[in-house]
Amino acid sequence: MYFSVITPIENLRRQAAYELAKPLAQSPYEEHQWLWQFFPSNAEQSRDFIFRRHEIAQIPRFYVVSQRPPTAFSEAWQVQSRSYDPQLLEGQRLSFQLCANPVVTKKNNAGKPQRHDVVMHTKKQLLVERGFNAEAKWKEWSDEDNKPLLYELVQKSCIDWLQSRASSNGFAVIAASVDAYAQNRAGKRHIRFSTVDFSGELLVTNPTLFQQALFNGLGHAKAFGCGLLLVKKIEGD
CATH class of the missing domain: 3.30.70.1200 (Crispr-associated protein; domain 1)
Known part of the structure; x- marks a missing residue:
């Protein structure tokens, strides 16, 4: 590589x-x-x-x-x-940066799997739990009615997504923050996809799996520049 x-x-x-x-x-x-x-x-x-x-x-x-x-x-x-042949050790701490496309996969009305932006999916879940119908828009929820702050919602839903993928990719998240969240359109069919910029620290739990994550990327939308993990040793470790 x-x-x-x-x-x-x-x-x-x-x-x-x-x-x-x-x-x-x-x-x-x-x-x-x-x-x-x-x-x-x-x-x-x-x-x-x-x-x-x-x-x-x-x-x-x-x-x-x-x-x-x-x-x-x-x-x-x-x-x-x-x-590129990173020498990885179990228990090693690394700082990381990642631009990813966080999605969840759910079956649609036809029973076929469909990907959903993790932030939009969380919004819909919260709206339904609040008593709104499934087609309700986020703006219909009044700010005065204990509406979650969008910044906190984005942070939590995206970091939860990252943590849910960590173990299968050979690492654990020590600390993470969402530095940017954007929705994009691409291609002649105007495909919609989101990008999230993460940064933080991680712990290598399985060097073999983590090496594959470094080589192959994390998540979807790799053709749109998502998935590449940039890592660096933490000084003093």
Whole structure:
């Protein structure tokens, strides 16, 4: 496996911004398609990388974990890659950052499984418990009627989601916070999906499972830049 950082060449940032502008204007999925250009392959090749886009001073930076090392397809971009074989120990503490797509899967009226944004699902549950009908909107609940604060609802529902996936992925959450929550649309069918930025500390409980989480990502919507866990050793440990 390889861990790579893809950034614009300093004196070619304008060209890099131009090349990235069209896919960004279309949808997050087009951004994923744009990244494919760093991984030349045939049409049958399935996606063998996960990524996260991060901006520093409005300069885009892509973190990528892949089975193959990416190669720059344009003179405006540089790729820094290294072999990725993290040495993990049971009981090891790490700080982490994660952009994820937290969902719960429930059967619809036709009995088929359907994914629901975890925040929206929690809202509907709370509305029904409060006596509203299943089609009620969150804004119908008066702020004066013991309505939960949205900030607290987002924090709790998203962190509960993360904790529910921790054990099966080889870690335990020591501390976590939700730094951002956003709803997005992507693709010609205007697919709706949410993204949540987490940060905090975790404890490795199963190095083998946790390594797979680092390589394969966590949760859904990986084609939209979700799932990649960025981890770092905690100083003093």
